[in-house]
Amino acid sequence: MSDAVLCFDAVTFGYRRDHPPILREVSFALHAGRVLAVVGPNGAGKTTLLAIALGWLRPWRGEVWLDGRPIRTYPRDARGRWLAIVPQSEHTPFDYTVLEYVLMGRAPHLPPLGIPGPEDYRIAMHALEQVGIAALADHAVPTLSGGERQLMLLARALAQQPKVLLLDEPTAHLDLHNKARLIEIVRALRAQGLAVMMTNHEPEVVLAVADDVLLMAAGQPALSGPAEQVFTEAALRRIYQLPIRLVEIDGRRHAIWT
């Protein structure tokens, strides 16, 4: 397909040169208006993969292409306007308000000496509305619950107005209500044409929202493709080594195991 915005081309990466690499020749493409779920057991290198997609870690071999150009050639602020990441959690030692925190997402759109103006405030406020926590705008970050914090980090990423959104375990701290909301948000972003790449442990979330799936397991070649072809009982059994079944209940597919 020609509309691939982010492309991994035979990426090999490890943290230590004297150890075997964690990622070996990983190739896949992320398309505008599609959601790619990265699925695999703990330690398979999913978070590492996101850090490489962000340009933060450089592959040993292979290349990451962003919109047809190697990501390492992008100026840092341009990269910040293209790509945003929502980390699993973030340490905040000081009492920022939620709005002040989300405003930091405007940094790639401002010059290094810039100060956010009224337009940036509007964009940050809109991002808070999109994730449904506009009412918390003036609350101090440390008073938020884990789930609210995760939604705030998502709002900060949206304030960057990226074309590619990287989500690291976005549902990890969320209750059922917020999980359903997150799925709705991701669908809405997809409809707006964003390319979304998320790591996820929850088959329900993957089945509900992913168009494409990248399956990873330590010591096995990564496998990618459309969700219905890749995210199968056989593949899940192989990477998790559990007797997993995919069943349909009320028109929605779930994974169960015994």
Next chain:
Amino acid sequence: MSDAALRAALAQDARRARLLWALLAGLIALFAVSILVGRYPQPGVLPWWRLAEDDLALRLVFNLRIPRLLAALLLGMTLSAAGLVLQSLFGNPLVEPGFLGVSQGAAFGAAFAIVFLSSTALVTQASAAAFALAGLGLSYALARRLRFGGWVLRLVLAGIAVSALFSAGVGLLKYIADPLTQLPEITFWLLGSLASITWPRLLNALPAVLAGLTILLLLRWRLNVLSLSEQTAFSLGSAPGRERLVLIVAAVVPTAAMIAISGIVGWIGLIVPHIARRIFNADTRFGMPAAILIGGIFAVACDNAARTLLAGEIPLGILTSLLGALIFLGLMTAQQIRARP
């Protein structure tokens, strides 16, 4: 609903901006009054009309009080701004600007000059500044050599090690110093004082201080972004390593320049950022100018007390430590719980 929240946020920013202007006005007023406060001709306020009649009063004000007040002002501003930068970057509210080997380096340089070199004020100042910067450079070089931990942790560890080395050196110098002449001088320097400030000594420190404060003010919002984790700051389009280095140099070099003329004046750089954050919130866009203004007010007020309360001069470092520690205790125990609707 969100329009209201947006208006509320913008209104709060406007309030904080007005408060900053009020602080600036207060600082200017305090400075003007301080020029007349002292122990000449008697303890208290010098009537301003005497400046026109009394030649001695005029010379006293222009040659002694004004350079000294400017030094107090710049010292307070520099230490507070540097404290805010380091606390933000290290994500640790207990870091102070002399950290990273700077204070102990300056102390060693001053003691070294007093014991081995001719102990004129200018030589002491130059030696203190040189060793303060050497302390910073050594900490930085050591941090680059360390092979574990994140960048921040490595700097912290290197700073602790370098400070310990220099403080051992100060101990050694005190031990071999002449107890009748040199030791008292070292001790007085370590307590911190602005008693020997003159125009030339102040002007030596001025370029570094003005350049540093200007850079920090210009980067006041960016500092927020750079206080986040390295990867997050990177994802927000910054070059965290390079930009943090600029901030640290802009904070620590003026600190070294000021410590070199004032001696070790503790607690200002620790406590003022706390006060600024308490009043203005964590956003350093307001926190930075607030820390600079409050630091100036705090140091000028303390120095007024230092030179007026007793017939002999009270070392400034003792007053700032006393007041700073009391305020710190107050802030920590009176932790208000913000009511949330």
